[in-house]
Amino acid sequence: MNADRTKYLNRRALMGAAAASLGLAAVPALAQDNSTEMDAPSTGPVHNNTSSFRMLDWRPYFSDTRNGAILVDTTSRALHFWSEDQSIYKLYPTSVPLTEDLTRRGRTEVVQKVVGPTWRPTPAMKERNPEWPDFVPAGPENPLGTHALYLSWTYYRIHGTHDTRKIGRRSSNGCVGLYNEHIAVLFGLTKVGTQVLLV
Structure with a gap:
């Protein structure tokens, strides 16, 4: 030799x-970009930044991938996406709700897609944090980041964040947050009707 x-x-x-x-x-190479109305800057402690990056198969969670499928694992703080034809798989770190009482699990779907979302705190958020503004326009101060996927559950979103410290942590008021560059990609891959499961 x-x-x-x-x-x-x-x-x-x-x-x-x-x-x-x-x-x-x-x-594989395709997973290496792993890299809300509900969210506003956290006033409480931000918990450990830990995400578990383990590729998953869609079959234990969905009967099919019609319209695409999103799985949010609140324990590992990761979001999995499969395209309808299963040719695209994405795995991203997320922020998840601060506490169990803010966490919702189950099946929902994307009902609206918004570029440059605006933000209004929910009544419960205003009660807990009366100093928060009633409205934040789109832009760098907006807690929803650059893109938002509105879910069929009132006030729940999958969205970006300008505060990158939140990703990988229990830091939201109920929504699932992604880096802005990741939500921009996911936004382009999803459609109204994309299945979503939070576990």
Whole structure:
């Protein structure tokens, strides 16, 4: 074996070992961009930033992927998306609700898509935080970030955030938050009628 071939194999073995030690060996390239009305700046403690990036199969959660499917795992703080034809799979870190009483689980769907959403606190949020504004227009101060997917549940959204410290944490008032660059991609892949399951 010549010296160049040996150097190439050694480098390849080293890269493979490094990827395996990081738990990346089984993650395909398409998953590597893993990288609300309900949300407003948190006034309480922000809990640990931990997300578990484990690829999942859609079949245990959905009977089909008609209109696409979104699974939000509030324990691992991750959002999974499968396109209708299953050719696209996305896995993103999320923020999730601060407490169990703010957490809603079950099946819903995307009922509206909004670029540059505005934000109004819910009555319960205003009661807890009377100092919050009644309305925040679209822009860098808006808690919904650049894009929002409105769900069939009143006040619940999957949306972006300008406060990137929230991602991977229990930090929302009920919604699911994503980095703005991730919600922009998800926004383009979803449609009104996309299935959503929160577990």
